[in-house]
Amino acid sequence: MKHMKVLNVDLTSGSVSITSVEAQGPVTLGVRILSNEDTYSKDPLDPSVPFIIGIGPFVGGKLPGVHRAIAVFKSPMTKTIHVAAIGGVAYKFMGSGIDAVVVRGRSGKPTALFISSDGVEVRQVNPVYSYSGLNGVYAFTKYLMDSFNDFFTKYNARAIVVGEAALKTYNGALFSIDVDPRRREFKPGAEDTAARGGPGTVMAQGHNLVAIVAGGSVKARYVKVTDMNLINKMSMESFKKPFIQVMGEKTIKYRYDPSMGTGGTFGVNYPHYRELLPLFGYKSIYMPRDIRVKHVEAIINLFWKPFNDEVFVKSKSWYNCGDFGCSVVCKKVWRGKKVDYEPFHAAGPFIGNYIFQEAVKVVDLIDEYGFDAIEMGHVIAWVFDSIENGLLKPEEVGLSDKPIFNPYEFAPERDSLRNAKLAGELINGLVNKSTPILRMIAENGIRVSARRLNEMFSDRVKATGKSFNDLVVYVAYGESGYMTPNFYWTPGMVAPMYILGRYWTNYSNTFMKPEDYAKSALERAINEALIDDAGICRFHRGWAEPMLEKMYSEFTGMKPNKNLYRELAEYSIKAGAQPKPWESSRAADVVATLAKEIGSKEWVFESKSDYTEWWIRYKVALDKQLGVA
Structure with missing residues (x-):
């Protein structure tokens, strides 16, 4: 039995050590560390609360799909342990010879870890979010690749970075895009996020760690995986079947399903779920089936068909996340933009936008800032619905106009443009904390903010008969924690x-x-x-x-x-x-x-x-x- 090789980094002192720990994988390791170090009552952003990210035991061999990096942390949203996964990263991360990184303490200045098969370096790195014609996490990744190209090239490394959302809000994700260091280019489609629960916020605000770059020459952890x-x-x-046949049959939805003429989560979910899709911040659950069917027909025509025609008829641009050898190629790329169901639904039908091209702009902005797209969909829909119900005024949340958030009055080709534009304004406003209400939401999230808004605008709550918490779907944890759901009814x-x-x-x-x-x-x-x-x-x-x-x-x-x-x-x-x-x-x-x-x-x-x-x-x-x- 081989133990996990764990890199322990204390960013307060700058000390680094490597230990051998018996654990089946990064989640087991993370749960036991967070439990053993008695972090139950501590604030999730307390620097003494460890942040753990690691890889599984089956990397480096003949198995596809086993190269996800897994973050384990105490979430600023749920106030308990959360787990987030990021695709493809472990394929290069394994080269460092490290199975998991455990981060404690807080650096006085923004810091990046450079981990290779030759050792570990802790470097001060200021995040750059405008560089070489790029914005946000894309700019920061390119900046790291150019500034430390010798490291990327020598160790065939890949970076995990945080964006401005992690530095300034509760809702920051971890972002990673695979790179070709010799050409200094991004690999198409090979980008992913570990987003739910705020892992980027924990890494950035809790520890002042803004990037982890890892690679090297170490291969399979266990010889038999080859x-x-x-x-x-x-x-x-x-x-009773050979592996390649089984793998192909079990992953058909994510590659290409000939019975549906489409593939991937975006391609399959819209024609599959149809009138069961949650629309307009879940207000569709109250709508008669025949009305929902009309909405779905518009979504299929305006939102799904442009994607499907481009990706499955014209370009056939399918890639994987950087998990070398994975033939599922689940990353469907529309004119350079990776398209998955959840982020595009968050920027599309869930917020009253049925125009695919407009959703691309909103998803781009969410990704550049390094937000969790699912949570942002809920926040945008909640604010829009609060305005629709008379609980908020557009100017109180920095909007130039009133969104159209009544599904019975919604005209898709006209109103989608307005809602998408206002969604962009709201996203920018949250990062910049442009109004007191947006500052409150950016720092506290939905549940705590809903309580405070009910108190601030008690007269409006009484007049409308609506409360802020009743206009958004979330699950409560303890006194202040919560989680918004994935987009399924x-x-x-x-x-x-x-x-x-x-x-x-x-x-x-x-x-x-x-x-x-x-x-x-x-x-x-x-x-x-x-x-x-x-x-x-x-x-x-x-x-x-x-x-x-x-x-x-x-x-x-x-x-x-x-x-x-x-x-x-x-x-x-x-x-x-x-x-x-x-x-x-x-x-x-x-x-x-x-x-x-x-x-x-x-x-x-x-x-x-x-x-x-x-x-x-x-x-x-x-x-x-x-x-x-």
């Missing part, structure tokens, strides 16, 4: 799970009694946690989950940590950040309206007690199954 015969043997035992995205904002839940468009739903969601959460712990892309989960135990046993001599989700739950409980009942009526109605949509007879949610009962029974069942009740 043995294709062994991989095929495990595949035959699990599926499903109870699983708002149910009382210990980690949300990822796919660690049953996210299908279904409804069932709370005990059954909790069981199905927990099974999914446990498997998703194990996939992250192994550093495996979830697009490969179809083949990886059935083979995972064999992979650990054959390659590493270990077993997967099946107690991992329980360890996460126990931390949340000790941190006082376990799930709390819905504070947002719209969040609760995500459950109630889907029950109605599929024709539930048992659960009709006619009274508040129905909502309370479903939530409590779910939470009790979940905790009982976890053994934390």
